[in-house]
Amino acid sequence: MRETWVAGAAMNRFGKMAETGREAGARVALEALDRAGVEPKRLGLTIVSNAFGIAEHQAHVGPLLNTALGIPEVPSFTVESACSSSSAALHEAFVHVAGGFSEAVLVVGFEKLSHLDTLAATSYFATGADYTFESQNGATFPGLYATIANAHSQKYGTTPEQLGAVAVKNHANGARNPHAHFQKEISLATYLASPMVASPLRLYDCCPFSDGAAAVVVVAREALPRPAAEPLVIRASARAGDIGDIHDRESLTSLSATRRAADAAFQRAGIERREVQFLEVHDCFTIAEIVALEDLGFFPAGAAAKAGADGTTARDGRLPVNPSGGLKAKGHPVSASGAAQVVEVFEQMNALAGTRQVPHAEVALTHNVGATGSSCSVHLFSRR
């Protein structure tokens, strides 16, 4: 298996896009290629993620994107795995390059739903859950994650203030990130006064609907003898699945796909958890960050809720988590979120993160979840 790099990565400002998804995708792709110093014509494959392109009347967007890049002859396909679509696409890029099938693969994730009303946008999001047993019966993601939050609270005593600490931290980070949808700090008092969405989850527990685009250029080390930027070595790319419906699982307080993907990733990479210096984890809701940190093995079960409140996971804490602001503050354009986590790792490792720069940026982990954890991708990166 060949050593495989992220040679470049870029994203736009998440929020509301005037342009179409494909236009935004082409723009960030060109920026990522430029950062990598890789000409489009060197690409052997383009992998798109755009789960809800139908909302823009557009499937099969890879050939259009490649045409915009001047490489219509290059094959392409679209990967969908709900909110983990672009990390699943990254995994396929890794497989193609590490396995010797391509020298360079472009991953582009984008989503645009802001032209829809909230009900329509919610309906698209809800397709990531099980229609027959969940969404058809009114269960949407705030309700499903609220169920997880309640179970976690009952089992471990997790408090509203601990959930709120995650929101306060991630907004503080987002305030320093020019790519973020929300670039303002919030106080715990603001959090506690915000409207209840699905008890115990308040407005500020929930990530927003965002438009956005992010791109990642994956190359074989041999293909890029003189990288234009500090490349990220992909030390491991692991994925796992789980039962779709949370009501059929053994536990409501743990996502087993995260546990299995993380164990596989650390084993393949030969890295210990204590070596990881910062993380981008899937915080679609504040409770999701807490559960992720436990399932990834960085905190014992029930212990991660304290880590936000006591500063452990702050940007300048012992283990910075979501220095980008996370899905919570940076925003969550479904099919761009996994790739955007890699953009943050790229910017941190290249000292491009400005005032949100973490103290140590040599080894990082990204964690991206589909739906309520029925798909999970974990990637480990290090500097050369």
Added chain:
Amino acid sequence: MRETWVAGAAMNRFGKMAETGREAGARVALEALDRAGVEPKRLGLTIVSNAFGIAEHQAHVGPLLNTALGIPEVPSFTVESACSSSSAALHEAFVHVAGGFSEAVLVVGFEKLSHLDTLAATSYFATGADYTFESQNGATFPGLYATIANAHSQKYGTTPEQLGAVAVKNHANGARNPHAHFQKEISLATYLASPMVASPLRLYDCCPFSDGAAAVVVVAREALPRPAAEPLVIRASARAGDIGDIHDRESLTSLSATRRAADAAFQRAGIERREVQFLEVHDCFTIAEIVALEDLGFFPAGAAAKAGADGTTARDGRLPVNPSGGLKAKGHPVSASGAAQVVEVFEQMNALAGTRQVPHAEVALTHNVGATGSSCSVHLFSRR
């Protein structure tokens, strides 16, 4: 690169399904696994294709399918490449197995649109074209392929009777295929009397909207020392892209993605075209079969139109084309069509094709196109 096999393949009867896509997908998956003699728990990955699952309110269907198969822990993702979705999924399965990332990968393609009215179903299909420059302006696939047919007719003198001969042949094959949507022969007179859809394409030039599901089990040779059925050796799996909009291409009478994918496939396989004994090609419209046979290199440009009429491509002709009935008669459930071509090759090579059995079934080619040829997959198979 490891020798990689199709160990089993199965499909349902295309047409109108009462069950959901995911139910049909699970059913054909179990049948393909049973034919392969592979237990679900041996799978390392499931790749779904279901381009228009949103029409059933369901994205992220892989975990639900795996749960139905009793393997929720197995990772999954969905591949979309318009009408070539499941052949693109097959290519990813090949990459995972040939590259040593998995021992066994399941590909499942399904589509259900029959619960929609024709306009809504057409709107879903049209998302495979370019919304900005084609479908938004009223161009749908019958019109786009009619443009190709008119150009072919002007350049090479292709006649309505020659288009009709393709339809007559494929309906004759479909009449012998218990999986086919249309199991009845038609005469040339019936063809010529059928309503005009988009001149020169008549009703019988067009494949139908079909529901359907098909599954393919891909394994490493080493992983299956005693195969339960005669496996197909995947001699090559090649994909290519092209400009999305036909109005921007150099030629209207040739799909360059087919030419490039075919050239790559033959080169990688070390097979000559004259060794291929039968083909399943993408005949979404009759003109598409003619153009495909020319672009694949089996006939000179302009010469394939005669091959249907003179019996060359009949089931008992020199080069049987679409013995299954093709998309034209077997039906075209978008994301199942590429996988269903492989089911036909599997049944032919295992002498399971009944009265549609071709005389020689040792080397075969499948050809699957997305939209008007902006994506193309070509696979070459041989018996061991």
